[in-house]
Amino acid sequence: MAAVRDRRQLNLRLPERRHRFPHPLPPSAAPSSSSLPASSALSDYEKLHVLGHGNGGTVYKVQHKRTSAVYALKIVSSHSDPLVRRQIFREMDILRRTADSPHVVRCHAIFDQPSGDIAVLMEYMDSGTLQTFLRSDHNNTCGVSEAVLASIARQVLRGLAFLHSLSIAHRDIKPSNLLVNAAMDVKISDFGVSKVMCRSLDSCNSYVGTSAYMSPERFDPDTYGSNYDGYSADIWSLGLTLMELYMGHFPLLPSGQRPDWATLMCAICFGDPPSLPEEASDEFRSFVECCLYKEASKRWSATKLLTHPFVLSKLEAV
Numbered sequence: 001m002a003a004v005r006d007r008r009q010l011n012l013r014l015p016e017r018r019h020r021f022p023h024p025l026p027p028s029a030a031p032s033s034s035s036l037p038a039s040s041a042l043s044d045y046e047k048l049h050v051l052g053h054g055n056g057g058t059v060y061k062v063q064h065k066r067t068s069a070v071y072a073l074k075i076v077s078s079h080s081d082p083l084v085r086r087q088i089f090r091e092m093d094i095l096r097r098t099a100d101s102p103h104v105v106r107c108h109a110i111f112d113q114p115s116g117d118i119a120v121l122m123e124y125m126d127s128g129t130l131q132t133f134l135r136s137d138h139n140n141t142c143g144v145s146e147a148v149l150a151s152i153a154r155q156v157l158r159g160l161a162f163l164h165s166l167s168i169a170h171r172d173i174k175p176s177n178l179l180v181n182a183a184m185d186v187k188i189s190d191f192g193v194s195k196v197m198c199r200s201l202d203s204c205n206s207y208v209g210t211s212a213y214m215s216p217e218r219f220d221p222d223t224y225g226s227n228y229d230g231y232s233a234d235i236w237s238l239g240l241t242l243m244e245l246y247m248g249h250f251p252l253l254p255s256g257q258r259p260d261w262a263t264l265m266c267a268i269c270f271g272d273p274p275s276l277p278e279e280a281s282d283e284f285r286s287f288v289e290c291c292l293y294k295e296a297s298k299r300w301s302a303t304k305l306l307t308h309p310f311v312l313s314k315l316e317a318v
Helices: 082-097 130-135 146-165 232-247 261-269 282-291
Strands: 045-054 057-064 070-076 107-112 118-122 178-180 186-188
Touching: 045 070, 082 107, 082 118, 130 178, 130 232, 146 186, 146 232, 146 282, 232 282
Parallel strands: none
Antiparallel strands: 045 057, 057 070, 070 118, 107 118, 178 186
16 A cells, blocks of 8 residues: 555654755735735734644734734744745735635745844634544534534535635645634635645645644555546545544544554545434534545545535524
């Protein structure tokens, strides 16, 4: 199996390694929102606190000193791993291209620092990620209701349909890469491992992203990739994400079990697709099945899934 040959390249979680990598920074982005002052500079923002770490950088909650507007500021060190810096440049390019979508997190500006650090000013989503939403006291471990999941699915699918129309495969859809605010607006973030497809059938078989949410053809393209569609892996990841939000734990493993590469590979490649608990509705069960066909060509596209009864029947979900 291809996955066995390349298993050392596969990551259960995205690593953080730090080495200096000189790389030209793309031209700074002009402010993309009227809420951002035209003369904005990085020194105009005050750091309030750290929102999170990962992928070679730190994300802060910041406030514009004059307007009091709140943003998220991602700072990537000049000493970050070369791969991480390449991913950041790719992410910046994609965010520029997707500024018109209400379902993709907005990039307001990019600041090139004399130190070599990169600072990316982004939209602030005040409820964090869907992973933190799932673990919040309000939801505890009981999972998210189908009504809320239908709204989440609809918003993520609209974002994916937009990305796929631009020939962009995200390749790392998971709860921690989906941001949410208090109004339950859900937006796709973290495009560091995304790929802009040159042709509709371009392969995305490189082992990037978080392996727990990888589709069978990403582990074993020889077996499952004969009719490979560069965007269907995003749909598989969405199906697992919705199941995790509903069940309260990662669906391919028993609750509380930590994933390892061999267990994940066997579950994804050799096991049957995971199934929902008996109390799940027929509509939700059908929707998940449409996402989790092991043969990539059988999975529904993002556009087609937007017509599924599960999505259409709960338009007043939230």
